[in-house]
Amino acid sequence: MSYILTRSSQISTPLKLASVLCGTRAQFNFLPTRLLSSYASRNITPKQVPYTSDSHPQFKRNKQFKKITPADIKHFKNILSTTGVIEADGVHITEEDLLPYNQDWFQSYRGNSKVVLKPRTVQEVAQLLKYCNQEKLAVVPQGGNTSVCGASVPVFDEIIINTSNMNKIRAFDPISGVVTCDAGCVLENLDNYLAERDYIVPLDLGAKGSCQIGGNISTNAGGIRLLRYGSLHGNVLGLEVVLSDGTILDNLSTLRKANTGYDLKQLFIGSEGTLGMVTGVSLLTPRRSKSVNAVLFGLNSFDHVQETFMNAKEKLNEILSAFEFWDESSLHYGQTLTAKNYRVPFDKKYPFYVLVETRGSHEDHDREKLDTFMEDLFNQGQIEDGVIAQDASQFNNLWSIRDSLGESWGGGMPIYKYDLGMPVPMLYKLVEMLRERLTQHGVLGPQGPAKDVTGFGHIGDGNLHLAVFAERYDQKLAALIEPYVFEFVEKHQGSVTAEHGLGIKNSSFIGYSKSPAMVDTMKRLKKVMDPNGIMNPYKVI
């Protein structure tokens, strides 16, 4: 690393960043195609995960829902042909074969569905849903199954309708940058397609190699580019959605402005498949940036993290594309619990780290802005150390550090994990207060059961990923964490789930973030859109 800044050094002349950097950020591809191998690499036997119906007895199967019969399977095969129906018959296909569809990435939930349907067209989806609605068969719409709150797996025996076979890009307009595609397009494939045309998906997240755009939209995925490109509510221009009764809502507009009545598509963004199933997508995509840079800082306090963010908004302004922070403890678990191969380019440890990414159209301009920004930070004492990536390898190295933090949540240790939205000034206060609370109660430290309280996240979006790493799940510890965390969030007008969604995991906590009137209105909408309640039941509300 030749561009390390220290208090005694001068900032050197900006160095060129290879243009090949665009889009070369290394992704960790998990799930679901690699689910089993991923289990293997972590020495975890998938069978260890109990059925959700056993581990979460508070969920009761809705008796209104019919249990699937051979006649239903026959009907599905008529619609999809044999290859589109994967049935666990115990002979050709076992329960274990369906594990990648029944079980979630965090291994918290395991449904007991016996059939996975893989339609290829919106008409097939419509026929399937119409039939399921008539027969009162509950369904789970599923994309890449990378949900981390159990939104994309069945709770009981719901039929899984998986969009993996709907993976065509339908159209792209190089003037407007609007792409139209099937819901089952894998995010990374879509981004690669756009990269060839000098455009970029305005969304990036760790599961990029497996998650599908339909699932991203249904969960209103946030990720690291939200700071720059905004939310999917702004970037999705049109959706094709099938309602529970088989009605196709063809709202695949490619227009940025189209005020003709209620913007129905918005309802399906983030409703986790409970109001309808997304089958097609029109997305506004920005031009790909020619110049991409990443810098890593070591900082002494969260106040300095906030000041650095303010400074970045002013000095980097239109080229700022990500602003991520993490604490020393998060880094520790990223380093010890994942197989990521990276080097932290500082000689000493810091309480906080910040990763800033810029994307612009002019390399020299961007580097000049970055230099001014860093010089200011350094002179004002907001950062202790800093490094700028000078080639693709260093760029990927810096992002690997950030990626390892999320990956460390994927198993290896019992973790109480939270994805919270809060005003930035309160963001880290919660980590500190929870740490103090658990210490005072004697449950945090080398003696356990809690080993550490950690925090990382997206400063620019007010999004904190909070975790309590523990040596075992413990009732007393759990009772000290919850509802404390949710009450703190409620007190500060935060969100109990910022970007992960409600799913199975968080649905009972909605009251901490939404008023009874809001929840009641949601229920009335659900009733009108899905009167039989067959769409992804037991989730959201």
Next chain:
Amino acid sequence: MSYILTRSSQISTPLKLASVLCGTRAQFNFLPTRLLSSYASRNITPKQVPYTSDSHPQFKRNKQFKKITPADIKHFKNILSTTGVIEADGVHITEEDLLPYNQDWFQSYRGNSKVVLKPRTVQEVAQLLKYCNQEKLAVVPQGGNTSVCGASVPVFDEIIINTSNMNKIRAFDPISGVVTCDAGCVLENLDNYLAERDYIVPLDLGAKGSCQIGGNISTNAGGIRLLRYGSLHGNVLGLEVVLSDGTILDNLSTLRKANTGYDLKQLFIGSEGTLGMVTGVSLLTPRRSKSVNAVLFGLNSFDHVQETFMNAKEKLNEILSAFEFWDESSLHYGQTLTAKNYRVPFDKKYPFYVLVETRGSHEDHDREKLDTFMEDLFNQGQIEDGVIAQDASQFNNLWSIRDSLGESWGGGMPIYKYDLGMPVPMLYKLVEMLRERLTQHGVLGPQGPAKDVTGFGHIGDGNLHLAVFAERYDQKLAALIEPYVFEFVEKHQGSVTAEHGLGIKNSSFIGYSKSPAMVDTMKRLKKVMDPNGIMNPYKVI
């Protein structure tokens, strides 16, 4: 103008643009406070506008709605005190006094409401709506009354609930840039407030001096900054809304990420007050740009306009903030029908004009990008002439030209006017084809009745403002324009109203842009949100 480019001249060194430019763009303030004086300046007697119930006999008053009684007025005065109730009693307050509330800017519609209510708090709005719902009194939520499709005026005797007295800024967070305010804040006032804090409203439109943020949100206003900052669906973080039964939905989140259940606020963005009344707003605002530039080009063809747009997206990329185009005919009416004082800085006329605005954080960088961009355009023959504003006065001059086009629609000549969304390549084709069609039928030319077909709009948003200027309204001419225009739009998957909305004017045309299944779903939503249909009836659907 010293920076005029001609084919024979060389591009000179970039010149400094005064930083005072930020936010100094001259606005034309119309409506409703200046409605009457505006009528006067145009020599129009407001009384000339007939009641909508007479001019549009297709609208029938819903007999379910009660007519207002003295007891109702008394009840309103109990809630609001006397000053909050403006009643046309024929003694102290005449019908003419209520004209700014009953009549729209384009003078196409005139409601016959006898009472205007001006609440100050969300609780007062809730009490009013609860009562009106119980009594089946229809209401029109109204902000600055600058709608150009009749969305903000009554059709019959609906009670007007005007938000002008709800005009407080409630909070601003300088770290996140989130502002929370009352619905009745005038857009320009809000922008001035933010300007003092180095932030900017991510929305700009001609009616800025009169329109209110609640109305902007209720109509999903687009305007000229949408290209840069995206739509309100992305920038609105939270809303406070009162439902027809008086329920307050407190969804004033200030978070960028908050996936806790259905994103209800989205339903109220663009639904023109038919689902509920917006009373409070949380808005994500970007940092104000230090460097603002405007350039005007003369071009020979619409193909060149498109190529210039592609070039701007590539070369200006992250600093591109507006890309507006107009044809020679639009300019002619802008020059002759408005009182705008500006100079077109070219020696000759061109078939097309393009106004490009950039906003960035570094003046030298921005000017260098602009120079490269213009040099390219010039060398490739995409532009014939070009000029860059060198001070605030020249900047305002260029924008005055663009503003005059919208203003020319405000009266003076009979105009058939349309606000259409379409894929960019088809945008101007419609103007050409309509011109040809009307010529072939002998209704366009010096002999009239049509004098000219004109087109201008926002290229970056695929938004065309199409107008047929005429010497008189003519049945044969009208029949040649409609449904031809709507059929063209439908054929090219366009929108019959891009940013103006449906209101009274366009509600019957929704079928050209939305399928029966979509319209049916909207109606079901309307029913569940407003069972008695009291919210802004006869509009949208």
